[in-house]
Amino acid sequence: MRVELENLSKSWDGVVGADNITLDIADGELVAFLGPSGCGKTTTLLMVAGIYKPTGGTISFDGQIVNAVAPKDRGIGMVFQSYALYPHMTVFGNISYPLRLQKLEKDEIRQRVQQVVDMMGIGDLLDRKIAQLSGGQQQRVSLGRALVKEPQLLLFDEPLSNLDARLRLTMRGEIKRLQKDLGITSIYVTHDQIEAMTMADRIAVMSKGVLQAYDVPEALYDRPKTLFVAGFVGNPPMNFFDVEIVQADGDFRAKSGGIDLVIPSDRAEKAAAVKGKVVMGLRPEDVDLVDDTSPATEGLTLTGETTVVEPLGREDLVQVSIDGVEMRVLVDKTKGVRVGDNIELAVNTTKIQLFDPETEQSLLWA
Amino acid sequence: MTQPSEKEALARAAVGAPGPQRRTLGRRVRSTVSAYGFLGPAMALVFVFFIAPGILLLILSFTDLSSANFNDPWNIIGFANFERLFTDPFFPKILRNTVFYVFTTLILFNLGLALVLALVTTSIPRRTGFFFRLVWLLPRLTPSVVYILMWRRIGQADPYGIYNQLFPEVLGASGGNLFLGGSPWTFVILTNGFIGASFGMIIFTSALESIPKDLLTAAKVDGASMWRIIRDIKLPLIKWPLLFIATYQTLSLLTSFEYILLLTDGGPGLFTTEVWALTAYKRAFASYAGNSQWAFGATWAIVLVTVALLLAAVYVKLFKFNELIEEPRIENL
Ligand SMILES: Nc1ncnc2c1ncn2[C@@H]1O[C@H](COP(=O)(O)OP(=O)(O)OP(=O)(O)O)[C@@H](O)[C@H]1O
Numbered sequence: 001m002r003v004e005l006e007n008l009s010k011s012w013d014g015v016v017g018a019d020n021i022t023l024d025i026a027d028g029e030l031v032a033f034l035g036p037s038g039c040g041k042t043t044t045l046l047m048v049a050g051i052y053k054p055t056g057g058t059i060s061f062d063g064q065i066v067n068a069v070a071p072k073d074r075g076i077g078m079v080f081q082s083y084a085l086y087p088h089m090t091v092f093g094n095i096s097y098p099l100r101l102q103k104l105e106k107d108e109i110r111q112r113v114q115q116v117v118d119m120m121g122i123g124d125l126l127d128r129k130i131a132q133l134s135g136g137q138q139q140r141v142s143l144g145r146a147l148v149k150e151p152q153l154l155l156f157d158e159p160l161s162n163l164d165a166r167l168r169l170t171m172r173g174e175i176k177r178l179q180k181d182l183g184i185t186s187i188y189v190t191h192d193q194i195e196a197m198t199m200a201d202r203i204a205v206m207s208k209g210v211l212q213a214y215d216v217p218e219a220l221y222d223r224p225k226t227l228f229v230a231g232f233v234g235n236p237p238m239n240f241f242d243v244e245i246v247q248a249d250g251d252f253r254a255k256s257g258g259i260d261l262v263i264p265s266d267r268a269e270k271a272a273a274v275k276g277k278v279v280m281g282l283r284p285e286d287v288d289l290v291d292d293t294s295p296a297t298e299g300l301t302l303t304g305e306t307t308v309v310e311p312l313g314r315e316d317l318v319q320v321s322i323d324g325v326e327m328r329v330l331v332d333k334t335k336g337v338r339v340g341d342n343i344e345l346a347v348n349t350t351k352i353q354l355f356d357p358e359t360e361q362s363l364l365w366a
Numbered sequence: 367m368t369q370p371s372e373k374e375a376l377a378r379a380a381v382g383a384p385g386p387q388r389r390t391l392g393r394r395v396r397s398t399v400s401a402y403g404f405l406g407p408a409m410a411l412v413f414v415f416f417i418a419p420g421i422l423l424l425i426l427s428f429t430d431l432s433s434a435n436f437n438d439p440w441n442i443i444g445f446a447n448f449e450r451l452f453t454d455p456f457f458p459k460i461l462r463n464t465v466f467y468v469f470t471t472l473i474l475f476n477l478g479l480a481l482v483l484a485l486v487t488t489s490i491p492r493r494t495g496f497f498f499r500l501v502w503l504l505p506r507l508t509p510s511v512v513y514i515l516m517w518r519r520i521g522q523a524d525p526y527g528i529y530n531q532l533f534p535e536v537l538g539a540s541g542g543n544l545f546l547g548g549s550p551w552t553f554v555i556l557t558n559g560f561i562g563a564s565f566g567m568i569i570f571t572s573a574l575e576s577i578p579k580d581l582l583t584a585a586k587v588d589g590a591s592m593w594r595i596i597r598d599i600k601l602p603l604i605k606w607p608l609l610f611i612a613t614y615q616t617l618s619l620l621t622s623f624e625y626i627l628l629l630t631d632g633g634p635g636l637f638t639t640e641v642w643a644l645t646a647y648k649r650a651f652a653s654y655a656g657n658s659q660w661a662f663g664a665t666w667a668i669v670l671v672t673v674a675l676l677l678a679a680v681y682v683k684l685f686k687f688n689e690l691i692e693e694p695r696i697e698n699l
C-alpha cells in the first residue's frame with residue numbers, strides 16, 4: 001500500500017508535535033522515522049494509525065484520504081516498545097483478539113493464529129500468560145498480533161528498544177526478513193540510527209517536529225543536506241570545525257588555528273562563495289594514523305595531542321586536541337595510541353562536508 | 367543464602383563452629399520480634415477498638431441489661447435475646463429490607479454508577495473529568511445532617527417539597543405526597559447511592575488511569591469498539607478494585623444506618639424502610655416506653671457482625687483475594 005503524508009501537522013495548544021510533514025512511502029517499502037527523543041516520531045505514527053487527529057494536512061493510503069477513517073478500518077498492524085500485550089489474556093488470546101473482533105469462525109481463527117505462531121517460532125507458548133514470557137518472546141507475540149490480521153501497513157514504535165543488544169540484533173534481521181517476504185509497507189520509528197541504517201529502504205530524519213531529510217541511508221550518510229542530519233547520522237558523530245576557505249597557489253585550503261588542510265577543488269569551489277567562516281565536517285573514520293607504513297602528505301594531515309582513549313574492541317575512539325579544538329577519531333587498536341601521545345593524522349579530504357553556518361544547509365548537496 | 371556443601375558442614379561440626387542453621391535461627395527470632403514490633407501498634411488499636419468491644423457486645427447479648435434494670439448489670443439470661451430476635455414478627459421484613467437495600471444500592475450506585483462515572487470522566491478531557499468528579503464528591507464533604515435535610519426538602523410531602531412542586535405527575539406521585547406515601551425506598555437508595563458512588567468512582571478512576579495508554583491504542587488498532595474496549599480490556603484490568611469495592615461496600619452498606627435514620631427513621635408506617643443496623647441502634651439507644659434495651663440491641667448488632675464476617679469470608683473465597691497476595695520476589699535476608 002502506498003502512503004502519502006502531506007503537510008501533516010499536530011499540535012496541542014502551543015506544543016508542536018509534528019510540523020508540516022510531507023513524505024511518500026512506496027508500496028512494500030520500509031521507512032524509518034529517525035530522530036532524537038521528543039522530535040515527533042510517535043506523534044506522526046499515531047496520526048497514521050488514526051489514534052491522533054491531525055490538526056492540519058492529509059494522510060492518504062493508495063491515493064485515498066483516510067483522515068476520517070477509524071483506526072480499525074485502516075488495515076494497520078502496530079507493534080509497541082512496551083509490547084502492549086493484554087496481560088489478562090494468554091498468548092493465543094492476544095494473537096487471536098483482532099480476529100475475534102472480526103467475528104471470524106473459530107476454526108479459521110485457530111488456523112490463522114497457528115500460521116502466525118509457526119512463522120514467529122512461538123508455537124509452544126500459546127497457552128502461556130503474558131507475565132510468563134521473556135521480553136523477546138513478548139515482542140514476538142506482539143508482532144504476531146500485528147501480523148495476524150494481514151495488515152496493509154505495519155507500524156513499529158521502537159519495537160526493539162527494550163531488548164538486550166544481542167537479541168536486538170537477531171530481531172532486527174527477523175523483522176526485516178519478514179517484512180520483505182510478506183511485502184508489507186512499513187513505518188519503523190526508532191532513535192537508534194544503526195537500526196534505521198540497516199533496516200530501512202529510506203530514512204526520514206526528524207527534529208523538533210520538522211522533517212529534516214528523507215532519503216536512502218547511504219545518501220544521508222555520504223551527502224547530508226543539513227548540519228543536523230550530518231551530526232545526527234553516524235556514530236560516533238561527525239566532527240565539526242569553523243574554518244575559512246582560502247585560495248592559494250591554485251589550492252583551496254581550510255584554515256583555522258592548528259588546521260590547515262587542502263580541500264579537493266570540486267568541493268571547495270562550492271564553498272568559496274561564502275564570505276568568512278564555514279562549518280567543515282569530518283567523520284571520525286575518515287582519518288588514518290600517520291606512521292612508517294602510511295607516510296604523511298603536506299596539507300593532508302592534522303596533528304594534536306590525545307586526551308582520551310576509549311577502546312571499542314576493534315578500534316579505539318581517540319579524542320585529539322588540535323590546537324585547542326577537540327576532535328574524535330577512530331584508530332586501529334593495534335596502533336596502541338595512549339593518552340598524552342602526540343599523533344599525526346592523515347585526512348581523507350575527499351569525504352569532507354561543508355555547511356553554511358547561518359542557514360545550516362550543506363554547501364555541497366543543496 | 368547459598369547451600370553450604372556437605373564437606374563444609376562436616377568440617378564445621380568437627381570443630382564445633384557455629385553452623386549456618388544456628389545463625390538462621392537467631393535471625394529468624396530477631397526478624398519475628400521486629401515484625402511484631404511493627405505490627406504492634408496497629409494490633410493494639412484493633413484490639414482496643416474492635417476485638418474488645420466485640421467481646422463485650424457478645425457477653426452483653428446474653429444479659430438483660432437495659433436502662434430499666436441498670437442496678438443489676440450482668441444478669442445472664444442465656445439465649446433469650448436471640449430467641450426474641452428471630453421470632454420478632456418484623457424480623458422477616460427487616461431482613462428483606464436489608465438485603466434489598468444493600469444489594470440495590472450496591473449494584474446500581476456504589477458499583478454501577480461509580481463505574482459509569484469513572485469511565486466517563488476518564489474519557490473526557492482531564493480538567494473536565496476532574497471537575498465532575500469533584501462535584502460528585504461534594505455530598506461527601508457535606509455534613510450528613512445538612513445533606514439529608516436538603517433531600518428532605520426535595521422529597522417533602524405535597525404541597526411542599528421541591529420535587530412535588532416541579533414534577534407532580536412523574537413517578538406515579540400524581541399530586542400525592544411522593545416522599546412519605548409514594549416511594550420512600552427511591553429516596554433512601556438515592557441518598558445513599560449518590561454518596562456511596564463517589565468512593566468507587568475515585569478508586570475506579572485511578573485504576574482506569576493506570577492502564578497503559580499503549581494497551582488502549584493497541585486495542586483500537588486491533589479493531590475494538592469503545593464498548594469492546596471497556597468489556598475486553600478495561601474491566602478485566604480493574605477486576606481487583608471492582609471486587610474490592612463490591613466487598614467493602616457490601617459491608618459498609620450492611621452496617622450503615624445514619625442516612626436512613628435522618629431521612630425516614632425507618633418509616634413511613636411500620637418498618638417500611640427499616641434496616642437491620644437501624645433496628646440495632648433503635649433497640650439499644652432509642653427508648654421504647656422509656657426503656658433502652660441495651661442487651662437486646664447488642665444482640666441485633668452481634669448477629670449483624672457475624673453475618674458481615676461470614677459474608678466477608680465468602681467474598682474473600684469467591685473472589686480469590688488470596689491470589690492478590692503474591693510471595694515476595696525478594697528472598698528473605
Ligand atoms: N498527548 C500529548 N499532549 C501534549 N503534547 C504531546 C502529546 N504527545 C506528544 N506531545 C509532545 O509532542 C512532542 C513529540 O512527542 P513524540 O511522542 O512524538 O516524540 P518521539 O519522537 O516519539 O520521542 P521518543 O523517542 O521519546 O518516543 C513532544 O514535545 C511531546 O511532549
Ligand SMILES: [Mg+2]
Nearest residue numbers: 041042043157
Ligand atoms: Mg516515541
